Amino acid sequence: MKIYKVLLVLMFSCAGLSAEQKQSVTTCGSCHQKQALTQPDTQMGRAMQLPEQNETLKAYPKLTFHRGAYSYLVETREGTTQYIVSDGTASISIPVLWSMGAQAQTWVLEHGGHMYESMVSYYPLTRGLDVTVGDDGLAPKTLEEAIGRPIDGEGVTTCFGCHATNAVIDHKLNLTAFKPGVGCEHCHIGANAHFANAMKGDFSNSPPSLGNLSSEDISNFCGQCHRSWELVVRAGWRGPANVRFQPYRLANSKCFDGADPRISCIACHDPHKRVSREAAYYDQKCLACHSEAASMAPPHAKVCPVAKSNCSSCHMPKVPFPGGHFVFTDHDIRIVKPGEPYPN
The missing domain is CATH 2.40.128 (Lipocalin)
Known part of the structure; x- marks a missing residue:
């Protein structure tokens, strides 16, 4: 009975969402209410708008x-x-x-x-x-x-494949069953089948937990749309224009360790919530390694002699995107020196 009560609560929390987004909220949200209520309002959730x-x-x-x-x-x-x-x-x-x-x-x-x-x-x-x-x-x-x-x-399948859910089936564009934006099923493959079985009391086919992936695997997973290190290198995308490819930039960081969960995409960003723009929000993420109190910190994780707050404002500079009216946070975490060229 509880699952149906939750569904009723969710149905009244869907104002402003598309019909497809409402469906995701009221299906996956019947068990994962916290994530389902906030995810549609993220940039990924609104990656395509009707x-x-x-x-x-x-x-x-x-x-x-x-x-x-x-x-x-x-x-x-x-x-x-x-x-x-x-x-x-x-x-x-x-x-x-x-x-x-x-x-x-x-x-x-x-x-x-x-x-x-x-x-x-x-x-x-x-x-x-x-x-x-x-x-x-x-x-x-x-x-x-x-x-x-x-x-x-x-070009079409790549565009729709990253900005919508279920728009590409067997490498072909399918506009009859797609959902605008990045929904649950986009990242959690098999979520709809899991919901159907869960309504019958069968929870045996849950989608694999992405939180169990290594940092490198998560980087490659997110890199399917945000561009992986390998793809950027093979394509030869050089210069400030590649600042928007966060997995590539993060992998270039001296502190990146593909086996350390403290330096993965989801260590700093909850994909079910809107991205925080406050530098102070990320301090604890940095201090998980770069502080005297950090447990099992890697040898190269030095304690910053300058400050213990607003770490990202110094070590992750803002880079204007060439000709694009954008400013991106550079995920190549480093000691930034004035006047130095953009590091590839």
Whole structure:
């Protein structure tokens, strides 16, 4: 009886969520109430937004941008949004169905049987449009090309695979059963089957606990979307642009130990809660190794002679993303020296 009482509580706690998110909250939340209530509001939970839940587009119903011979308008009226590109003579209007990103937003557009990454994106830092990150080198010669970068095939599955749940099945895009954002089933494979069996009293098929993975395995797991060390190295992504690939940057840290749980992604970030922006929040994470009271601290974990608080504000500098209106926290934990070049 208890499980049904919890379900009733959760049903009244779903205001503002999509139908798919509500389903996750009221299924997994029947046992994992604490995690299910907060996870949909995380950046991962809002990694994809549908038009009816997109508060950004509601707040900014008319976004404009000009680039060369082309002008762009992202206009929201009566709950629908149109992405319009014009060359002054003709125009193409495409309905916005999928917004990728919880804060900055890029739109995946379907036109003429093809998928495109929108040429322009919304950036909260400027509260307006600018060229989509990585597309500044594109020089469209036709109105069709001005829509954005074609992302058919692997580009589409990669995009939807990281920003939605159950959107890719057998390496193919499936838009009939997907859920917007990173939900329970995205990381906890088999969660839905587990819930169905749990409702029958069978708890024998619980998804494996990700907390039991080693730090290196967790880094690779999160790196499926946030980019692993191996992927970044093989792709040759160099310079400040790779600051957004946190697993890669963390693995470059002198203190990273793939077998030490104190230096993993989930040691500092609970994926079921919004990311804390306060430097002091992470002090205890650092002092778990870098303090005189730390038990079983590795030999290289020296005690900081400068301060015992706000550790990350010094050792994890803020790095502006080139041309992207972003500032990222560099997860390459180190002693930062003024004027030193960006370390790869």
